[in-house]
Amino acid sequence: MGGGGGGGRGRSRTQRRHFRQNRENVWKRSRSDNQQQPPSSDDNNNNNNNNNPWEPFATQNPAFNEYYKEQGIVSPEEWDTFMSVLRKPLPAAFRVNSSSQFCADIRSQLADDFMKSLQAEVTDEGQVEAIRPLPWYPENLAWQSNYSRMQLRKNQTLERFHEFLKQENEIGNITRQEAVSMVPPLFLDVCPDHFVLDMCAAPGSKTFQLLEIMHQSTKPGSLPCGMVVANDADVQRCNLLIHQTKRMCTANLIVTNHEAQHFPGCRLVKNCPNASELEIAKEPSITQLLFDRVLCDVPCSGDGTLRKAPDIWRKWNVGMGNGVHSLQVLIAMRGVSLLKVGGRMVYSTCSMNPVENEAVVAEILRKCGGSVELLDVSSELPQLARRPGLKKWKTTH
Structure with a gap:
């Protein structure tokens, strides 16, 4: 917060100084004054004196095509699709708590x-469904909307739906979450x-989803006996994590700030039900805390998020997956x-790269060795589209 606040104060002082000196603030000029606007660094580097309008991100990358065709993540017949x-x-997606x-x-x-x-609103726009429940999520608790943010402000019905989503999200009754992000907790x-x-x-x-599942199965009026330990290596992201989960109003959550690959061993004090307080104080039963379930959603190259982050098309290269493989294995x-x-x-990852998935x-x-085994979950969530993992892949240096 200090950096953001300092930046704001610096800008205001500059603007006041320019006002006192009767200097024009060039950043306040209108968009139509193209000839007078200060050029951006991109203009300086690539396109001097060219006032072409902004163009969307390119949605192709020859190296991406070559790499993933060679890996065979989809069949040649499916490639164009x-x-x-x-x-x-x-599409936007959200979950009901x-x-x-x-x-x-x-x-x-x-x-x-x-x-x-909403279906009545989109009939003329050629969309199949305005909103719909995700068929693979239990009990119709997850929904998908085909609206963009601009469309949500387009007319009265869409505006009412948008306000409903905002209000229920703030209260904690729904959570905005990408559909693919909802999958890993369900398999736990x-x-x-x-x-x-x-x-x-x-x-x-x-x-939040894990806590929901835990509370959902608990008798009304009582708390679960278990708990969720939510860890992240970035302290600022931990703040975001707390902001997100505090809407749950749960006592069954601990947030920690450690590098996942170095997550510390924890000790669990077990009190014997028949022991007196004095005996517990003298000789508590201390054992290492081991977890019934672990969600390992690791840092990754993120090339599975192209649909929401199209700048990855430009940035993508074959080294991105190789660069995070070792960390993923450690975690x-x-x-x-x-x-x-x-x-x-x-x-789980949000990457399509077998170097980050099957290879890990x-x-x-x-x-x-034989201390862990790969679990077949093909019968769980039967309506979820899936395919077997690759048994062979190619590495590139």
């Missing part, structure tokens, strides 16, 4: 009110008495070491 989807905007007392009411309002009224199979570690938790939507191995016997760890999983299995 795959690329066309990558160039489409990402399953532990909220208003969960049923919100779900009914979405299905009986907004779903019908969390129960109310589980100790769960979210290793790279910020910004917190998955942590995943630390997660395995903190897992109970019989526990479950979900490893293969290295974990190699390092752990």
